[in-house]
Amino acid sequence: MMAIAMRRAAAAATHAISSANSSSILTRHLHASSGKKKIVGVFYKAHEYAEMNPNFVGCAENALGIRNWLESQGHEYIVTDDKEGPDCELEKHIPDLHVLITTPFHPAYVTAERIKKAKNLQLLLTAGIGSDHVDLQAAAAAGLTVAEVTGSNVVSVAEDELMRILILVRNFLPGHNQVISGDWNVAGIAYRAYDLEGKTVGTVGCGRIGRLLLQRLKPFGCNLLYHDRIKMESELESQIGAKFEEDLDKMLPKCDIVVVNTPLTEKTKGMFDKERISKLKKGVLIVNNARGAIMDTQAVVDGCNSGHIGGYSGDVWYPQPAPKDHPWRYMPNQAMTPHISGTTIDAQLRYAAGVKDMLENYFKGEEFPAQHYIVKEGELASQYR
């Protein structure tokens, strides 16, 4: 709640400042300027891992593989993982950067304050999908363009979700833990291991990732449900074999497995709170690769402790990186990882290529593919409204 209040206040402040300066959104129009640019990228450091795979382009050291290309055109390209606090490397470049490339896997929070300081900023690119680390209202008010590499992670995340569903349903981790601790106790695994076949799986949100997940689930012989603002076209729906549920709270109590596939917005923040979780089936399994803050952190812990939630898996946390004392690390029946699903080597190659394409368009003053825009000419993309 505090975060929402702060975000709203910040957006309002930005509006106020914009008006006070009499700046119109056109003063920062994306394609209005040309010449040499200062581009800053914020990615996770790989240290010893940077050298271990030539395709590992997503880390700070390998910098999306675009350094030579950018520098050969005379642009300046600063890359860092140092993104927090007033003395961090990122902060030093905020006043004069033109383009900021960030990633959800190591999010540089682009606050209204930073946007205000970034007088030359024109373009915010997300290397990956999910731009909620950017204050989109403030970006819109300041006339910035925000764009993602839409589609770059969808296969990766859908695969990862199906993996996590199977890990929870089949009770994989207790078995693996027996192996590494020298034990062998089949009963201690089997008493709560199930097949996925025949179970009811519901996805909350059914955009591209949700659909790819449902397509992959189809041969498993499940009962597939989806909730979204709009029903799929009938042909696609019957091809995928899933049933539309208009009312979320009518769908949820039917589900053995709930998968969250909706972006984090002010509407979805904390949507799985104590009350909603209490209405889920006892023993429900939850997979959330969307955003950690869609869950009420403590309600998930309480549900896992009581057994009302039979298992929880996902790669998203609030905040990120998850601190050492984040309670999801220590709750029973969790199958969590750091934020990883959309940054496989395959996904890195896709989003690096997507960022390069958009930079190329930007340098030439050309439009991006329409689906990449998150904020354009003061307007937020529909999924963030």
Add this chain to the structure above:
Amino acid sequence: MMAIAMRRAAAAATHAISSANSSSILTRHLHASSGKKKIVGVFYKAHEYAEMNPNFVGCAENALGIRNWLESQGHEYIVTDDKEGPDCELEKHIPDLHVLITTPFHPAYVTAERIKKAKNLQLLLTAGIGSDHVDLQAAAAAGLTVAEVTGSNVVSVAEDELMRILILVRNFLPGHNQVISGDWNVAGIAYRAYDLEGKTVGTVGCGRIGRLLLQRLKPFGCNLLYHDRIKMESELESQIGAKFEEDLDKMLPKCDIVVVNTPLTEKTKGMFDKERISKLKKGVLIVNNARGAIMDTQAVVDGCNSGHIGGYSGDVWYPQPAPKDHPWRYMPNQAMTPHISGTTIDAQLRYAAGVKDMLENYFKGEEFPAQHYIVKEGELASQYR
């Protein structure tokens, strides 16, 4: 090799004894006798877990849920988990039991010696799939019937294999280990995490489990290969979308992921030895839910240590239970569990029902479904020849 030699010697000895006693296979013919039977079941103990799930029928305590039914008909039903050594509970009942029910998850080894001692034995039932813990040659020579609940585990194992493929390809376990140890290092996971999409997956053996796996893999957009003695019918093959590879050693070097779906026989024992592994792609991922002894144990360890094998997962070991010092517990990039995939609650309910049906047939002197027979009238089923 020693085990094979012993098995052969034992089978020969049984033949000799049968001849010496002038017993024909008909003296033990399954459907020739009637009356009250002594039935012994050997299952894993569940201890505190036995009470935790009313459908947990596969453990010794819950005894397939058929005790009341058997005893109400006057049959004797002994159930134990104590199966090893000359003083074990099973050994006491060998001389006068009529039916022995065993399971691959806690295998009671039915040796030629035990078969020789079991003068009343008529029927060996496997609660599950995979009867290689029975000396099938000796059983055939002694005129016993051996039957499994064919189909009871196929969905369970196919699902489990796909889970393990995803766990290895996406490098799940290092990420989970970071979570429980309080770390956060995306690079340490991502540098060797991939999507399954676009990879080449080959199954060695393509019976029911292999086909169910391929069907579930289809929407992932992989390149699917299979090796078996016979090619599928063209229609099924094109529906499944997999390519037949007649020559195993031509298929294997093409595979990013190798899945073993062939029974353990004298031909397949140790088939993945040092030489064959050396011809696999560097970094190959191997999933083996078939039988541990299809692998050369040390060759797998060496392959994982050198990195030639990029990851190894499966639920089968040799021997089982795996001893505390089994080297697969301690090799890098393993995602092993105890033998669990075919004993989910759903699978238990299926194989308990299948065992009950076969006992019902047996009491009535009726035939079993043809596909359940592993040894019948002195003949082994084709997959064990």
